[in-house]
Amino acid sequence: MKAAVIIFPGTNCDRETRKALELSGFQVDYVWHEWDSINKYNLVVLPGGFSYGDYLRPGAIARFSPVMKSVEKYTIEKQGIILGICNGFQILLEAGLLPGAMMKNDVGHFICKTVKLNVEPTKVFYKTKREVELYIAHSDGKYVADPKTVEELEKNGQILMKYVDNPNGSVHSIASIANVTFNVIGMMPHPERSSMKYHKNLDGLEIFNALKEYIHACDR
Amino acid sequence: MRVTDEFLRKFSMNLHEYEIIVEGLSREPNETELYIFSAMWSEHCGYKHSRRLLKEYFKIADENAGLVWIDNLGIAFKVESHNHPCAVEPFQGAATGVGGIIRDVIAMGARPIALLDSLHFAEPLSYTYEEVISGISTYGNSIGVPTIGGEVRFDPRYSKNPLVNVMAVGVVKREELRSARARGGGNVVVLIGAKTGKDGLHGASFASRQIDKNLNDRPSVQVGDPFTEKRLIEAMLEIVKLKSVIAVQDMGAAGILSSTTEMAERGGFGLDLYLDRVPLRENDMEPWEILLSESQERMALVVEKGATADVKAIANKWDLEFAEIGTITAGDLFRVFANGKMIASLPLSLVVKAPDFSREISSVYESSKEISKWTDHKIEGTLVNLLSDPTIASKRSVYEKYDYTVGGLTVREPGADAAVLYLEDKKGISLSLNGNARYTEVNPREGIKAVLMEVCSNVITAGGEPLGVTDCMNFGNPEREEIATQFYESVRGLSEGCELLGIPVTGGNVSFYNESEGVQIPPTPVIGVVGEVEDIQKIPFPYFKFDGDFVYLIGKHYVARNGASLYSKDHKNHKAFPEVDWNECAKVLDKVHKLIKEGLILSIHDVSDGGIAVSCAEMVIQSMKGVRISTDCHPFEEYPARFIAEVQVDKIEKFEKMLEDIEFTRLGTVEGNDFVWNNEVIDLSILKNAFEIFEEPK
Amino acid sequence: MKFRFSIKVKMAPHIFDPQASTIEKSLKKMSYPVGDFAVGKVFDFSIEAPSEECARSIAKEIAEKVLSNPVLETFVLEREE
Numbered sequence: 001m002k003a004a005v006i007i008f009p010g011t012n013c014d015r016e017t018r019k020a021l022e023l024s025g026f027q028v029d030y031v032w033h034e035w036d037s038i039n040k041y042n043l044v045v046l047p048g049g050f051s052y053g054d055y056l057r058p059g060a061i062a063r064f065s066p067v068m069k070s071v072e073k074y075t076i077e078k079q080g081i082i083l084g085i086c087n088g089f090q091i092l093l094e095a096g097l098l099p100g101a102m103m104k105n106d107v108g109h110f111i112c113k114t115v116k117l118n119v120e121p122t123k124v125f126y127k128t129k130r131e132v133e134l135y136i137a138h139s140d141g142k143y144v145a146d147p148k149t150v151e152e153l154e155k156n157g158q159i160l161m162k163y164v165d166n167p168n169g170s171v172h173s174i175a176s177i178a179n180v181t182f183n184v185i186g187m188m189p190h191p192e193r194s195s196m197k198y199h200k201n202l203d204g205l206e207i208f209n210a211l212k213e214y215i216h217a218c219d220r
Numbered sequence: 221m222r223v224t225d226e227f228l229r230k231f232s233m234n235l236h237e238y239e240i241i242v243e244g245l246s247r248e249p250n251e252t253e254l255y256i257f258s259a260m261w262s263e264h265c266g267y268k269h270s271r272r273l274l275k276e277y278f279k280i281a282d283e284n285a286g287l288v289w290i291d292n293l294g295i296a297f298k299v300e301s302h303n304h305p306c307a308v309e310p311f312q313g314a315a316t317g318v319g320g321i322i323r324d325v326i327a328m329g330a331r332p333i334a335l336l337d338s339l340h341f342a343e344p345l346s347y348t349y350e351e352v353i354s355g356i357s358t359y360g361n362s363i364g365v366p367t368i369g370g371e372v373r374f375d376p377r378y379s380k381n382p383l384v385n386v387m388a389v390g391v392v393k394r395e396e397l398r399s400a401r402a403r404g405g406g407n408v409v410v411l412i413g414a415k416t417g418k419d420g421l422h423g424a425s426f427a428s429r430q431i432d433k434n435l436n437d438r439p440s441v442q443v444g445d446p447f448t449e450k451r452l453i454e455a456m457l458e459i460v461k462l463k464s465v466i467a468v469q470d471m472g473a474a475g476i477l478s479s480t481t482e483m484a485e486r487g488g489f490g491l492d493l494y495l496d497r498v499p500l501r502e503n504d505m506e507p508w509e510i511l512l513s514e515s516q517e518r519m520a521l522v523v524e525k526g527a528t529a530d531v532k533a534i535a536n537k538w539d540l541e542f543a544e545i546g547t548i549t550a551g552d553l554f555r556v557f558a559n560g561k562m563i564a565s566l567p568l569s570l571v572v573k574a575p576d577f578s579r580e581i582s583s584v585y586e587s588s589k590e591i592s593k594w595t596d597h598k599i600e601g602t603l604v605n606l607l608s609d610p611t612i613a614s615k616r617s618v619y620e621k622y623d624y625t626v627g628g629l630t631v632r633e634p635g636a637d638a639a640v641l642y643l644e645d646k647k648g649i650s651l652s653l654n655g656n657a658r659y660t661e662v663n664p665r666e667g668i669k670a671v672l673m674e675v676c677s678n679v680i681t682a683g684g685e686p687l688g689v690t691d692c693m694n695f696g697n698p699e700r701e702e703i704a705t706q707f708y709e710s711v712r713g714l715s716e717g718c719e720l721l722g723i724p725v726t727g728g729n730v731s732f733y734n735e736s737e738g739v740q741i742p743p744t745p746v747i748g749v750v751g752e753v754e755d756i757q758k759i760p761f762p763y764f765k766f767d768g769d770f771v772y773l774i775g776k777h778y779v780a781r782n783g784a785s786l787y788s789k790d791h792k793n794h795k796a797f798p799e800v801d802w803n804e805c806a807k808v809l810d811k812v813h814k815l816i817k818e819g820l821i822l823s824i825h826d827v828s829d830g831g832i833a834v835s836c837a838e839m840v841i842q843s844m845k846g847v848r849i850s851t852d853c854h855p856f857e858e859y860p861a862r863f864i865a866e867v868q869v870d871k872i873e874k875f876e877k878m879l880e881d882i883e884f885t886r887l888g889t890v891e892g893n894d895f896v897w898n899n900e901v902i903d904l905s906i907l908k909n910a911f912e913i914f915e916e917p918k
Numbered sequence: 919m920k921f922r923f924s925i926k927v928k929m930a931p932h933i934f935d936p937q938a939s940t941i942e943k944s945l946k947k948m949s950y951p952v953g954d955f956a957v958g959k960v961f962d963f964s965i966e967a968p969s970e971e972c973a974r975s976i977a978k979e980i981a982e983k984v985l986s987n988p989v990l991e992t993f994v995l996e997r998e999e
Contacts, residue, residue, distance in 0.1 A: 009539065010447055012450070012627075013628075016629075048626075050364070053446055053447025055936070061941070110621050112623045112625065137361070137625060441933065443933055444936075501934060
């Protein structure tokens, strides 16, 4: 199973995301933001970081990178799964590939800590533990969407993870969502930071493993 | 040229220095040349009051950062100050401070993997405090380097002169190590990074004079661009792999001027600079402004002649400016060209070697020998006061603003004595950065040894073996005898301490003139230590774990009165540092390291501010496991090389046997849900609330 | 009486603004013919005061002391109807 990790100018979490994916059994390539050869991958990951310094708005400039045209095509043609982690999630939101937007945390500053998350029994993560603990590290993690969109997300089971103790003010404590066709996923917490044997726990590895299972299931 | 006071002030030099220049040139310098000397001979660049002493007492390799080896991996590390800019604009001053020290590490060819900061303010939650932390957080998080440790300390005398010392650590493979030593006549000097503007002009000399309210300090502020820094980091890590790259240097104080001249001079070569080739952000820049500009996010390289195309390609990929701005020449001449004309021609060695004003002034400090006794019946009041003292209280609200896990290498989170990062196989590194102005103020020579012992102790409690030291010497005005003495004694003390422990000082920084409106900072040397952790799975916990385990004090039991102890800071009595047996302390540290390696210690915490009662309380609060202590040890006196350790019952025999000649005391046991000290029962939640006084409500 | 003001805060001309520079570069890459980009903040508010002169002086003080950082920024104060 092959995965791509896209690197934008300012991406920071590429190396450990690659390591985590490899631990989960993926063969991983880096893809530079100016390329467009992402067709052969089962999973395309937009990792965390500060693309373009988070200038203007987080993800607002990266969404215009050449590779994003391919990402859009990839999602329309349902070639595999797109996963956006943290800044990656923000880029997907700015690109309109996921509904809603991110605002500054209610506390008004950057937060880095582990948080407990309820993993909803959706078709993506139905096999994982129902509660995991992962790191969040963000300044703009408050997920917002209009009430109608939030209602749709709830109804369709598009909400994949919710914070147990909402750390940033996200509506309905939303930490991770999928699009309506379940082939684009965004999550604010960082699974790659809980995937190696010396990390606090291996809940992140479990998330990547579940994604691998899900991709298998989609292929059938 | 008529040499008036105003003239000398314009170039921040004194008459004596001017005369040395005239003598060295056999003529009077022109205006551009004067600007060159004003920058290169400023305290900040020229290290006039310290260089000779540092060279004599610390044998440091002349590179951008210090280096220690763990197998085939070089750990590049250094601490640097950015105090004066933070006094004017704390957010940008702190941000650009991070930028500068990161570039020192990448100049070695190392990927930066950690940041630590030692911050000193007048009071918590002040504007300066918030802005500095915000600046470090914004810049460090943005470039993706985890800020994993450090400290925040307080004293009213930092009010107008906050101290912001930032340490960066990087990793480099042996074959990719880079130097800052130019060679090869005809080789090309390259500038890479951001465009050059008027940022920070007079910055180097700005850090060399006290902050004067009458001068308009505005144009000196540099704004950091972490996005460009990140691109610079990635580009440089690709560039240093090229065989054609001979030398690399950060452009810091006095930008193009200092970085290029220093690289050339170290290699024993000369230099020609062509200022017309420098990519500029502003149209109306004078040649001297281009030379001295402190625009951020730029580096200087020396590249083999004819082989710059690969470097240019990488710069283009990462959208960075690339320019060939000079040539390395044989000989000792430093020439500057602008608009087709030669505007400066100077002996390079004269430019780079500022005159020496270091002074060896000793002093004698009283030491106390009388054993300190705690005569109060109870400790709760003092213990609660100490735990809620801003210097001791939990810094969670600070470090949760830093991304401390980016990079995925973090093994141990902030909040313990030292941070631990993964390296390779089973190995890791442990890092700590601390200063203690209370100690170094009372006795610089002995105080700095105590600080060194403490930082090494921190590294040891995280399973590390100290390998090397970096220091940042923060002092007032060295032209005053009192300050020159403090500095000299501190250098001597650190040198003695390092020799005793068998670890080198690999590099560091000096910041003088931290003084304004008549208020001087106390002498504040800050020390950073890197340690090797052999097995990251075998690191002791920083807090108590299991009921029934024994609690020990390793180290001196009855200690002499320490006038610098925190609990007695408001006492009016005579301040003297205790007389310390440093050889014994070194033995204790070594023994503790061995005990940890043998797996005999389950949890451990070194004893520092607040003494053993505070250390025990900290170990209790983090896990909410109670303890019962019975001891006649002074609960709050501070003395170096002491540790609180938790040992499991089945390991006691081996543990006590291994300690043999080292002093140790059984203090009590981990048990129950209260903090019990000599039968005084203190509720854990009282201690927790005191310690967490600055944490945000959950 | 209520007086409405709008305060625009920008980086002072001699200070480099990386955000503005990055946005401008990106727009140029997308082939937009932009130049001279600056980024700032807009603050709109009303002041309760007996006269316009008085209100204006209060607004100016707010701008200088609180809304802008005089070390890095300049501001423009305008009365809105």
